[in-house]
Amino acid sequence: MVTVAEEKAVDYALTAKLATEAFADERVSFSPDRIQWLYEKSFSQGTTVLAAVEDGQKIGQIALIGQKVCVAGETCAAVQLVDLFIMQAHRSAAVVRKLYREVERICETRGIRYILALPNDKSALLNARFLKLAPLTELPVRAGLSLLPPRAKLAYSGRLKSLSRQAAITLLETFACQSTENGVNYDGESLFSRLDDPTRDYAVHATDELLLISTSRKRKNLNHTLLCAFFARKQGRPGANDMDDLVRAACSFWKAPLFVYAGVNDSLPKLPGLPLPARLKRPILVQLRDMTAGLASDAAAARFARFQLLDSDFA
DSSP, X not given: OEEEEEOSSOOHHHHHHHHHHHHOOTTOOOOHHHHHHHHHTTXXXXXXXXXXXXXXXXXXXXXXXXXXXXXXTEEEEEEEEEEEEEOGGGOOHHHHHHHHHHHHHHHHHTXXXXXXXXXXXHHHHHHHHHHOOEEEEEEOEEEEEOOSOOSSOOSEEEEGGGSOHHHHHHHHHTTOOOTTSOEEOOOHHHHHXXXXXXXXXXXXXXXXXXXXXXXXXXXXXXXXXXXXXXXXXXTOOOOHHHHHHHHHHHHHHHTOOEEEEEEEETTSSSOSSEEOOTTTSOOEEEEEEEGGGTTSOOGGGGOOSEEEGGGTTTO
């Protein structure tokens, strides 16, 4: 008999091994160190791991990463669903239903208002069927080329790890999220925690009005600069030159003129690059359920002014 319960002490090596086997994709390999950091520190709110167990053996799981989300001026508790997997020999609708039922119970018991997910096609259907998540938005994948250096001197451009913890937090705090801005909420310390990933390297680029977080990625042997997130200064009004100079700085820093961005951000004068045709790269679906709205959750009512790859585990 399969039981589902919170896993109080996560075995990260075992979880990484099982997840890699379950996904059965040679391009996908889970790292124990990355999972541990993601679950314990990434969004500074902890993670609840619900494990499916049969005969004392873990056969699947779903993880609920804690986040803070601002909607209509109110800061609310939220979770983002990640790392849903069930070992192939144990897959059934009954196991999936048990996992989702426990997700719902945990959220109700702990006063979690919002459930978020950035699912693949299969998980999107399961999220909608068993947990009543609805589409919140789609993030078109955008790309472009930047071959020139910044036109103006930046306030900062360099590796985050080159700064001391306090210097980094002080810089990031200038661009902390406002409670009037719908989206995942960060202050300087929580944004630093999100970027303090021992398995990845981030750079920070800033003008007086706008901050960009970037990293380097390779796909199909092609290096590119990933634009993880933009944040406007409190009460700031960034212009097109601010954004262009930051993109130039990021591409120059990583020595990769091709850049990629996916997100929505109402504080930007424009979004970087051009959207790729869906036949080349489908937009990233973001799903949401407002637990206070019961099963008739209206995701559109919680429209986010800012949601970027950094708000998920994609970056």
